[in-house]
Amino acid sequence: MDSLIPFTTSGSLVDCVDRKMLVVLRDGRKLHGVLRSYDQFANLVLEDTVERIYHGNAFAENWHGLFLIRGENVVLLGEIDLDLEDEIPQRRQVEYAALEPYHKNDVEVKKQREEAKAQILYEQKGFCKEGGEGDGY
Amino acid sequence: MLIFSVFKTLTDQQVTVELKNDLSITGVLKSVDQFLNIRLDSIKVLDEARHPHMMAVKNCFIRGSVVRYVQLPSEHVDTQLLEDATRRGSSPRSHPFIG
Numbered sequence: 001m002d003s004l005i006p007f008t009t010s011g012s013l014v015d016c017v018d019r020k021m022l023v024v025l026r027d028g029r030k031l032h033g034v035l036r037s038y039d040q041f042a043n044l045v046l047e048d049t050v051e052r053i054y055h056g057n058a059f060a061e062n063w064h065g066l067f068l069i070r071g072e073n074v075v076l077l078g079e080i081d082l083d084l085e086d087e088i089p090q091r092r093q094v095e096y097a098a099l100e101p102y103h104k105n106d107v108e109v110k111k112q113r114e115e116a117k118a119q120i121l122y123e124q125k126g127f128c129k130e131g132g133e134g135d136g137y
Numbered sequence: 138m139l140i141f142s143v144f145k146t147l148t149d150q151q152v153t154v155e156l157k158n159d160l161s162i163t164g165v166l167k168s169v170d171q172f173l174n175i176r177l178d179s180i181k182v183l184d185e186a187r188h189p190h191m192m193a194v195k196n197c198f199i200r201g202s203v204v205r206y207v208q209l210p211s212e213h214v215d216t217q218l219l220e221d222a223t224r225r226g227s228s229p230r231s232h233p234f235i236g
Contacts, residue, residue: 006148006167006168007141007145007168007169007170007171008170008171009170009172009174011168011170012167012168012170012174012176012198013198016198022190022191022193022194024158024190026158026203028158030190042174042198042200052190054189054190059189071200072202074200074203075156075158075160075199075200075203076156076160076197076198076199076200076203077197077198077199077200078180078191078194078196078197078198079194079195079196079197080193080194081193081194081195084192084193084195085193088192088193091189
């Protein structure tokens with residue numbers, strides 16, 4: 001069974017523990033924090049978590065603290081390359097309160113676009129509605 | 138089990154994973170598990186401008202349930218073998234990927 005270690009959730013996440021990670025959730029939120037624990041369902045424990053929002057060239061952070069994230073809400077867990085993070089052509093960090101209205105607007109626009117798309121797919125293109133039973137997203 | 142085995146034979150190959158949130162990531166497949174969770178190294182995000190949060194990420198773990206498509210390198214997939222394996226049924230003993 002030794003050869004199966006890379007082929008389990010635990011086998012592939014063990015080297016991410018105690019590192020700074022980015023977690024993308026199904027609702028589109030981006031959380032940065034230190035991964036402290038996880039299990040086979042990708043339930044995650046993140047410490048010193050901040051939520052990041054982006055708009056245009058700016059980003060903002062909102063501090064949250066300790067998170068236990070239920071696995072079903074996880075889209076992606078990315079390891080942040082700290083060197084690469086410093087090299088990125090600098091984005092401007094601004095106050096969270098200042099950026100939040102823009103971000104909320106972005107989210108709303110995206111939601112409307114998705115709804116319009118789903119409506120067309122359902123009414124004109126013969127697709128079924130998303131979010132049904134067993135859709136898993 | 139069959140598809141899990143197929144993914145296992147594709148480790149260290151370059152694949153493109155398209156997620157249900159329309160994010161597409163190309164990278165080297167490092168591991169896969171029973172839920173088809175995928176671990177990618179040296180990732181590159183298509184349309185990086187739309188996904189600025191991914192710029193500092195070099196490798197990532199993708200939950201199987203959020204994957205829409207995986208684009209495989211066709212030269213490393215034996216479709217004939219897959220077809221045969223499918224016909225034979227996918228009990229672990231009868232398919233060719235688990236030795």
